[in-house]
Amino acid sequence: xxxxxxxxxxxxxxxxxxxxxxxxxxxxxxxxxxxxxxxxxxxxxxxxxxxxxxxxxxxxxxxxxxxxxxxxxxxxxxxxxxxxxxxxxxxxxxxxxxxxxxxxxxxxxxxxxxxxxxxxxxxxxxxxxxxxxxxxxxxxxxxxxxxxxxxxxxxxxxxxxxxxxxxxxxxxxxxxxxxxxxxxxxxxxxxxxxxxxxxxxxxxxxxxxxxxxxxxxxxxxx
Amino acid sequence: xxxxxxxxxxxxxxxxxxxxxxxxxxxxxxxxxxxxxxxxxxxxxxxxxxxxxxxxxxxxxxxxxxxxxxxxxxxxxxxxxxxxxxxxxxxxxxxxxxxxxxxxxxxxxxxxxxxxxxxxxxxxxxxxxxxxxxxxxxxxxxxxxxxxxxxxxxxxxxxxxxxxxxxxxxxxxxxxxxxxxxxxxxxxxxxxxxxxxxxxxxxxxxxxxxxxxxxxxxxxxxxxxxxxxxxxxxxxxxxxxxxxxxx
Numbered sequence: 001x002x003x004x005x006x007x008x009x010x011x012x013x014x015x016x017x018x019x020x021x022x023x024x025x026x027x028x029x030x031x032x033x034x035x036x037x038x039x040x041x042x043x044x045x046x047x048x049x050x051x052x053x054x055x056x057x058x059x060x061x062x063x064x065x066x067x068x069x070x071x072x073x074x075x076x077x078x079x080x081x082x083x084x085x086x087x088x089x090x091x092x093x094x095x096x097x098x099x100x101x102x103x104x105x106x107x108x109x110x111x112x113x114x115x116x117x118x119x120x121x122x123x124x125x126x127x128x129x130x131x132x133x134x135x136x137x138x139x140x141x142x143x144x145x146x147x148x149x150x151x152x153x154x155x156x157x158x159x160x161x162x163x164x165x166x167x168x169x170x171x172x173x174x175x176x177x178x179x180x181x182x183x184x185x186x187x188x189x190x191x192x193x194x195x196x197x198x199x200x201x202x203x204x205x206x207x208x209x210x211x212x213x214x215x216x217x218x219x220x221x222x
Numbered sequence: 223x224x225x226x227x228x229x230x231x232x233x234x235x236x237x238x239x240x241x242x243x244x245x246x247x248x249x250x251x252x253x254x255x256x257x258x259x260x261x262x263x264x265x266x267x268x269x270x271x272x273x274x275x276x277x278x279x280x281x282x283x284x285x286x287x288x289x290x291x292x293x294x295x296x297x298x299x300x301x302x303x304x305x306x307x308x309x310x311x312x313x314x315x316x317x318x319x320x321x322x323x324x325x326x327x328x329x330x331x332x333x334x335x336x337x338x339x340x341x342x343x344x345x346x347x348x349x350x351x352x353x354x355x356x357x358x359x360x361x362x363x364x365x366x367x368x369x370x371x372x373x374x375x376x377x378x379x380x381x382x383x384x385x386x387x388x389x390x391x392x393x394x395x396x397x398x399x400x401x402x403x404x405x406x407x408x409x410x411x412x413x414x415x416x417x418x419x420x421x422x423x424x425x426x427x428x429x430x431x432x433x434x435x436x437x438x439x440x441x442x443x444x445x446x447x448x449x450x451x452x453x454x455x456x457x458x459x460x461x462x463x464x465x466x467x468x469x
Contacts, residue, residue, distance in 0.1 A: 119311060119313055123377075127328070127329035128305045137328060137332055138328075142318065145319070
């Protein structure tokens with residue numbers, strides 16, 4: 001490796017890391033949080049809402065899971081302006097990722113709710129709780145523990161998927177790397193470098209995930 | 223206190239309860255016995271509407287409701303009847319994410335809207351009553367089956383129900399843990415708690431109950447004081463059932 005190449009690596013490291021911390025991670029956190037809210041609402045609608053709403057939720061999950069995330073982002077960012085709706089890259093990315101987490105997450109949440117034994121509902125009902133009270137106080141807290149491992153995986157997937165936002169011109173970490181490549185003509189070096197930073201992020205996250213899971217394991221719930 | 227009239231329940235074509243009439247005065251203990259599939263658990267669950275009867279009338283404490291096929295009861299009526307009773311399940315059904323104390327506090331706060339402090343005081347006194355004052359902060363998975371069931375009894379009593387319902391409360395327990403649960407139930411009986419107990423334990427039923435009904439195929443085939451039902455059964459079904467147990 002030439003001195004020049006080493007120079008390029010060290011010069012681009014901090015800007016890349018910074019782009020990760022300032023753009024990629026917030027994009028991931030915001031989309032995931034909003035997506036989780038959407039996932040819980042969608043799961044509850046599919047399980048318990050009025051019958052006319054259930055097909056709406058099913059349709060949403062079907063469309064999002066059945067089409068590529070990249071295509072969805074393109075429709076939001078490049079497609080919607082032609083019907084008079086122009087959304088900036090950041091917001092487009094947030095919308096796209098939120099819808100995605102909402103759809104996949106709703107299946108995880110739904111499965112977790114269904115997995116709670118019927119006896120828990122019956123015990124809550126026998127104490128005079130309404131369905132909403134039983135859900136909020138008894139069922140959802142137990143379901144939440146069940147969802148930690150699969151949702152942890154979704155979170156790490158999302159962190160990597162945010163690189164797709166580069167395709168709709170949002171300058172997150174990967175787009176930043178592309179710009180550096182355009183300037184330096186060192187694709188191998190810089191793409192490997194950015195890959196390593198993603199690896200660093202996801203390793204930290206899976207370590208955190210393991211700690212949370214262990215802690216949940218120790219505190220109660222057989 | 224408890225009054226059932228013409229209670230019917232079917233699952234699809236299968237008739238589980240075929241017209242049950244029953245009365246139990248306040249402070250008495252009713253034991254329901256009979257072979258599996260005879261409808262005894264369904265009958266018990268109709269008392270707090272975990273199963274909604276198709277036809278007939280249920281009176282529990284100060285609330286009475288009547289049922290007709292195809293007519294859905296307003297949920298507030300369902301709740302008002304449920305609040306008359308507390309239920310103890312065969313498999314305990316404690317809330318695993320809450321400590322013993324929190325299990326007993328929960329409905330007092332969410333359903334009765336009591337203050338947390340008042341609810342905890344009552345929960346502690348109930349835990350003491352079932353002999354588990356020292357287990358207040360234990361999670362259910364740290365308790366033996368017998369201890370879990372005693373917490374479940376305390377939880378069922380938390381809202382001061384008029385009636386306690388027991389669905390085979392010792393069937394899921396190891397033999398050596400049965401006695402501690404029976405002891406609590408006997409103590410409640412001595413204190414004048416109105417109770418309905420579905421059980422397979424004939425000796426326990428004879429000892430604790432004031433009134434016994436024997437069910438078979440959705441009917442009450444024999445009823446009376448325990449000594450009558452167990453010593454001088456009148457129906458041939460009862461004679462058959464009891465003699466099979468004696469073998």
